[in-house]
Amino acid sequence: MSVSPAGAQPAGSRDDDAFLRIEHVSKQFGDTRVVRDLSLAIGRGELFALLGSSGSGKSTLLRMLAGLETVSAGRIWLDGQDITDMPAYRRPVNMMFQSYALFPHMSVQANVAFGLKQEGVARGEIAERVASTLELVQMAQYAGRKPAQLSGGQQQRVALARSLVKRPRLLLLDEPMSALDKKIRQQTQIELARILEQVGVTCVMVTHDQEEAMTLADRLAIMSEGEIVQCGTPHDVYEYPNSRFVAGFIGSTN
Ligand code: ADP
Numbered sequence: 535m536s537v538s539p540a541g542a543q544p545a546g547s548r549d550d551d552a553f554l555r556i557e558h559v560s561k562q563f564g565d566t567r568v569v570r571d572l573s574l575a576i577g578r579g580e581l582f583a584l585l586g587s588s589g590s591g592k593s594t595l596l597r598m599l600a601g602l603e604t605v606s607a608g609r610i611w612l613d614g615q616d617i618t619d620m621p622a623y624r625r626p627v628n629m630m631f632q633s634y635a636l637f638p639h640m641s642v643q644a645n646v647a648f649g650l651k652q653e654g655v656a657r658g659e660i661a662e663r664v665a666s667t668l669e670l671v672q673m674a675q676y677a678g679r680k681p682a683q684l685s686g687g688q689q690q691r692v693a694l695a696r697s698l699v700k701r702p703r704l705l706l707l708d709e710p711m712s713a714l715d716k717k718i719r720q721q722t723q724i725e726l727a728r729i730l731e732q733v734g735v736t737c738v739m740v741t742h743d744q745e746e747a748m749t750l751a752d753r754l755a756i757m758s759e760g761e762i763v764q765c766g767t768p769h770d771v772y773e774y775p776n777s778r779f780v781a782g783f784i785g786s787t788n
């Protein structure tokens with residue numbers, strides 16, 4: 535990969551090893567375009583963070599990647615396959631929502647197993663995959679508990695397990711830490727980075743916490759009004775913000 539000066543690199547310049555490629559994607563609700571001709575390429579195994587003010591279109595972009603929202607224009611490619619018109623359930627993509635929405639009446643084990651049962655995975659394999667995934671997120675000893683008997687951080691790990699057990703090739707996290715208080719959030723960030731590294735899954739994470747993005751992400755993009763205003767490594771965006779908006783957002787003094 536060639537190294538170009540920070541700021542000169544357009545969003546989507548990692549074309550050679552792009553795993554996820556978003557090409558000129560727009561989303562329109564009525565007369566309002568909430569995502570505008572957005573292009574971005576993300577490498578295999580990359581942890582990519584999306585930052586931006588509220589209403590800038592981050593969740594809408596994730597929902598289009600997950601197939602939960604149609605695109606108004608443009609194409610989405612995953613590992614060389616055009617998934618733009620592929621229904622959500624067929625995509626090797628999983629989205630973890632801001633509210634974890636665990637089933638309150640089900641145990642941790644049953645919550646994590648649920649999606650696999652829906653897919654018709656054999657019982658023995660379900661047991662094996664659920665056990666190893668709970669091990670991965672260090673929740674094996676809580677398998678029999680109900681969500682209400684867990685802390686916020688533990689519930690978040692169960693939600694992550696429920697996503698990972700499906701072995702998605704692309705994991706989408708929409709503000710995964712927002713329900714956690716600051717102290718738990720920092721522990722959980724380190725834990726999340728370890729888990730994602732171990733699994734090696736490509737991940738796009740929306741966050742409103744720039745510190746979180748700076749710490750965790752391989753690269754990040756700042757969105758404003760449906761567009762990417764800057765994309766690069768945390769270091770490059772911090773050191774060389776291309777506008778006052780980005781500088782203000784990232785909290786750098788340049
Ligand atoms: P973010 O996640 O960055 O806060 P969203 O993607 O949720 O932003 O929303 C972007 C814009 O699109 C907002 O103005 C929001 O009100 C609007 N929007 C989102 N979903 C819909 C919808 N289903 N119908 C109409 N407008 C929507």
Ligand code: MG
Pocket residue numbers: 592593594
């Ligand atoms: Mg959102």
